[in-house]
Amino acid sequence: MAMLRRGRVGTLMIAFSVIMFTMLLFSYPDPQRFSFKHAFRLLDVSLPPDLCACPGPCVAELQDDPLLSKRFNISFYPLMTKDNTLSKDTFNWWQGLQWSHNPANFSQVMEELFRLFPGESLYLDAGADRCRSCAVVGNSGNLKGSYYGKIIDSNDLVMRMNRAPTRGFEEDVGARTTHHLMYPESAVNLDNDTNLVLIPYKTRDLQWLISAFTTGTIKHTYQPVMSRIKANREKVQIFSPTFMKYAYDNWMDKHGRYPSTGFFSLLFALHICDEVSVFGYGADEHGNWHHYFENNVGNGFRKTGVHGGEHEYNMMVRLNATNKIRMFS
Numbered sequence: 001m002a003m004l005r006r007g008r009v010g011t012l013m014i015a016f017s018v019i020m021f022t023m024l025l026f027s028y029p030d031p032q033r034f035s036f037k038h039a040f041r042l043l044d045v046s047l048p049p050d051l052c053a054c055p056g057p058c059v060a061e062l063q064d065d066p067l068l069s070k071r072f073n074i075s076f077y078p079l080m081t082k083d084n085t086l087s088k089d090t091f092n093w094w095q096g097l098q099w100s101h102n103p104a105n106f107s108q109v110m111e112e113l114f115r116l117f118p119g120e121s122l123y124l125d126a127g128a129d130r131c132r133s134c135a136v137v138g139n140s141g142n143l144k145g146s147y148y149g150k151i152i153d154s155n156d157l158v159m160r161m162n163r164a165p166t167r168g169f170e171e172d173v174g175a176r177t178t179h180h181l182m183y184p185e186s187a188v189n190l191d192n193d194t195n196l197v198l199i200p201y202k203t204r205d206l207q208w209l210i211s212a213f214t215t216g217t218i219k220h221t222y223q224p225v226m227s228r229i230k231a232n233r234e235k236v237q238i239f240s241p242t243f244m245k246y247a248y249d250n251w252m253d254k255h256g257r258y259p260s261t262g263f264f265s266l267l268f269a270l271h272i273c274d275e276v277s278v279f280g281y282g283a284d285e286h287g288n289w290h291h292y293f294e295n296n297v298g299n300g301f302r303k304t305g306v307h308g309g310e311h312e313y314n315m316m317v318r319l320n321a322t323n324k325i326r327m328f329s
């Protein structure tokens, strides 16, 4: 009789534990990203201080992955600041990206640049209290019919690139844009509350930025490019050549000559966000590479020689497979 009762108590205990564990699993904010670390935190087991306040893994946990930790170096800041100086090495690498005839004096252009634009250090508030979620939205045709608009807009920051329109595509790509990454040839007008993030490939690109916001004569010679741009001058940010070189050296394994705008955008997010979701990269379900906003199916723009498109995509898949980013395809 006593034996029987003890057996029953044991069974009850096991049943109770299973129920508690299941409840814990389902009470977890996002069951797809369940991790024991966070389950233990719910149980109030003490753990080392957190890198971020997000329920799922923090991007900074990249450092835990032996392959990715060799690449990811949080000490590189993505943007140029007023007190930013380039090493000789970086400057030479950067100047070699796109040849230009008779380039202007770089330090003079920099001075002019930061008379016009803020050039302050932003986003350096990472820590246990911050959970900054970011959506990086590529231009792939695989966004068509995806209905990702709401998920994209629910992020704290929404980054888009190059020509990326939203009007008429809101259901699939969302309506908000906090950061729009572009270079002069891919420039578009922006809303007043969108940050214009310029990726400069040469001194002339910085001169273009200055002239696009002032009434002076335009000194650049290449076409076609918008000579004036509608955007908020207070919200202009400039990608740092030091960061561009880091992106190439650490992440590209010598594939291509420099990363694509899409990959720069992803790295930008990895360095300033705690949680990164990626949309609109890669081919559509028929294997075609094209833009969601134009009918250019199969024009093969990915086959350009400058970028290592395949390599970049593989990096992304690796980041996704280890839960550092979340890819929506």
Ligand SMILES: *[C@@H]1O[C@H](CO)[C@@H](O)[C@H](O)[C@H]1NC(C)=O
Residues within 6 Å of the ligand: 073, 074, 075, 076
């Ligand atoms: C990150 O970059 C800085 C600056 O270049 C360097 O001093 C440091 O050693 C790097 N850290 C790692 C882990 O590679």
Ligand SMILES: *[C@@H]1O[C@H](CO)[C@@H](O)[C@H](O)[C@H]1NC(C)=O
Residues within 6 Å of the ligand: 105, 106, 107, 108
């Ligand atoms: C660029 O201009 C600075 C002054 O703003 C000057 O000191 C420097 O020598 C110039 N560099 C070249 C290569 O002319």
Ligand SMILES: *[C@@H]1O[C@H](CO)[C@@H](O)[C@H](O)[C@H]1NC(C)=O
Residues within 6 Å of the ligand: 192, 193, 232, 234
């Ligand atoms: C744009 O935003 C700035 C603040 O960044 C504000 O001063 C300005 O009035 C805004 N302009 C428009 C047209 O909303």
Ligand SMILES: *[C@@H]1O[C@H](CO)[C@@H](O)[C@H](O)[C@H]1NC(C)=O
Residues within 6 Å of the ligand: 317, 320, 321, 327, 329
């Ligand atoms: C990203 O990861 C999820 C879950 O780990 C997986 O289901 C999905 O297929 C991955 N996506 C890609 C493009 O690798």
